[in-house]
Amino acid sequence: MVAAWRAAGLTYNKYLSIAARVVRRSLKEQPRLAAERRGEMQLKFAKWEGGKQGDVKSLAKESAE
Amino acid sequence: MNSFRAVSRIALRVKPTRALLAPRRNYAEAAGPADKIRLSLALPHQTIYKASDVIQVNIPAESGDMGILANHVPSIEQLRPGVIDIIEEGAGSKQFFLSGGFAVVQPDSQLSINAVEAFPLEDFSPEAVRAQIAEAQRIANGSGTEQDIVEAKVELEVLETLQAALK
Incomplete structure (x- = not known):
């Protein structure tokens, strides 16, 4: 049996991060502020072609599309 | 005849003790x-x-x-x-x-x-769970991108389990 999230094209990693994010957001104020920082991820990448750097893109934005 | 009986009696006596001594490991x-x-x-x-x-x-x-x-x-x-x-x-x-x-x-x-x-x-806040369920339902039934709808459905499943657990 294929899980619904899998059939919709999500990877397991993505599914886990969505589930973890929603769990963090459901916390009371105090533990939530400490936990939400863990969900932040910033990673930029650029493709190099012919010795030239391409556009710098955010990994989070690209993988959401 | 007598000696045979004696041997068999010893054999009977010996057997159970050996079984008890046998080391059992798990x-x-x-x-x-x-x-x-x-x-x-x-x-x-x-x-x-x-x-x-x-x-x-x-x-x-x-x-x-x-x-x-x-x-x-x-x-x-x-x-x-x-x-x-x-x-x-x-x-x-x-x-x-x-x-x-x-x-x-x-x-x-x-x-x-x-x-x-x-x-x-x-550590969980029932109000935060309730508010997020309303929000996720709105997105899941809305006309957002396919990605948003799928994410909202995953969130809904988690939130509903969480709400049931908090009762």
């Missing part, structure tokens, strides 16, 4: 107390249990809810987002909500659970 004796399971519950940023001997752990596996005792058959289970019960000797039972992960039962009565997030139930 996996659990090497790991810890025979009636306990050694639990490790680890998150990427925190270790909640580190090889603690507990009586029973109830986990929400993808293949169904299951209770794990000592000498459980080795297995690997994917966990649904849900509540795990940890029953400790004397301390009663502790409950955590896990956001999903894996449980590995090793042959020597060891249980390793890995999850991304785990919190005791009292």
Whole structure:
């Protein structure tokens, strides 16, 4: 049996991060502020072609599309 | 005739003592107390249990809810987002909500659970859960991108489990 999230094209990693994010957001104020920082991820990448750097893109934005 | 009887009587006497002396080994004796399971519950940023001997752990596996005792058959289970019960000797039972992960039962009565997030139930705010359910339902039934709708459906499933657990 294929899980619904899998059939919709999500990877397991993505599914886990969505589930973890929603769990963090459901916390009371105090533990939530400490936990939400863990969900932040910033990673930029650029493709190099012919010795030239391409556009710098955010990994989070690209993988959401 | 007499001597034959004597021999057979000795043989009868010897047999049960030999059976008692034969060493019996099993996996659990090497790991810890025979009636306990050694639990490790680890998150990427925190270790909640580190090889603690507990009586029973109830986990929400993808293949169904299951209770794990000592000498459980080795297995690997994917966990649904849900509540795990940890029953400790004397301390009663502790409950955590896990956001999903894996449980590995090793042959020597060891249980390793890995999850991304785990919190005791009292850390959750029922109001925050209710507000998020309303928001996720709006997105799931809305006309957003396919990605948003799929994410909202995953969130809804987690939130509904969480809301049921908090009651």
